[in-house]
Amino acid sequence: MIHDRLRLHLAGAAAAAALTMSTALAQDVTFTAGTIGVPAMISTQELENFAKEVGEESGGRIEIKVYTNSQLGSGQEQMEAVAFGTQDIFLSALSEASRLVPSFGALDAAFLFKDEDHVRRFMESDMWSTLETRLADEFGVGIITANWFDLPRHLLHREKFISEVEDVAGVRVRAPGIPMYIQNYINMGAEPITIAYGEQYLALSQGVVDMTESAADRIMGLKLHEVAPYITEADMMFPLSALYVNQAKWDALSEEDRAMMSRLAQDAADRAMARTRDSWGEVKATIEAEGGKFQPMPEETRAAFAEMATRNLDDMESSGLFPEGWYQAILDLRDAE
Secondary structure, eight states: OHHHHHHHHHHHHHHHHHHHHHHHTTSOEEEEEEESSOTTSHHHHHHHHHHHHHHHHTTTSEEEEEEOTTTTOOHHHHHHHHHHTSSOEEEEEGGGGGGTSGGGGGGGOTTTOOSHHHHHHHHTSHHHHHHHHHHHHHHOEEEEEEEEEOOOEEEEESSOOOOSGGGGTTOEEEEOSOHHHHHHHHHHTOEEEEOOGGGHHHHHHTTSOSEEEEEGGGHHHHTGGGTOOEEEEOOOOOOEEEEEEEHHHHHTSOHHHHHHHHHHHHHHHHHHHHHHHHHHHHHHHHHHHTTOEEEEOOHHHHHHHHHHHHTTHHHHHHTTSSOTTHHHHHHHTTTOO
16 A cells, blocks of 8 residues: 555655755756646646746756656555655646545535635634644655645536536546545546546547546646537636645755745746636637637536535544545635635
8 A cells, every 4th residue: 555655664664765865966966857737738837937047046956857648647646656765856736646645635525615815814723734744754754835726626528418407417527536536526426437547538528437527727638628519617726736845855945045936936827827717718718719618617516515425424424535524614604705
């Protein structure tokens, strides 16, 4: 099991890191960074810009080599590689952290969060602090920054819009191998089928699945509208990505270098968010010109899906997706100041 292998590995790695840290500070260092994102995605481009800026500001002492489009493996493989120390940096959704700490899945609970501000309030809470601490202490994975917001997640279907809950009953839907995503579709009454991120276009085109979901700004990158043109603006989640880092590699940097990289990562995330929002109108028009169709999900349907999720809350708590009391605590943050 990944958790047991990692704990054994980390026990030995911690001692080795302590011995080498003092000498590492004075040496040039190279980071290997990966993402499953394709080069056309804004987040991928800003990861590459971040790497370039780190190199320039460090005077060439710190080099970040970026590998895009799953060159270093699937999301799960890259997340595990960062934990083991065979990869240093990974830009991906916070969903990936739930492979190690299941309670990160709270951020991916469909129809739980009201908007981005609601997500930000959660990330300012003790619940978020607990998640970050567990990820670093138990698995050796740190987070440089976790503010790379995408646009809300929509549902894409080959043949119809999702106007009522019955429209997804028994529907075969692509899901990543992430526990909360699978649970979301169980809650909604659909049939989740695990398919890798880069393989969903083919799965939809061949009818292996009839539905998928995507952050609105990532639809174009994979051309999903070509095979699932009915796009329901569900706002089912408000996704954001994190820049994960191997904690030992990060700790070996000087405090000044960590501050510099954190600042540049924040700047890259801010640019990515601004570019994504500024370009969405044009991107949406292109999708429509190429056959994609958009329709908002009725509010009563969103509310019905949210209510269906609560029926399985005991199962979600017993599996660790939600620590006891967290679901209600997150609801209480919806309209907090």
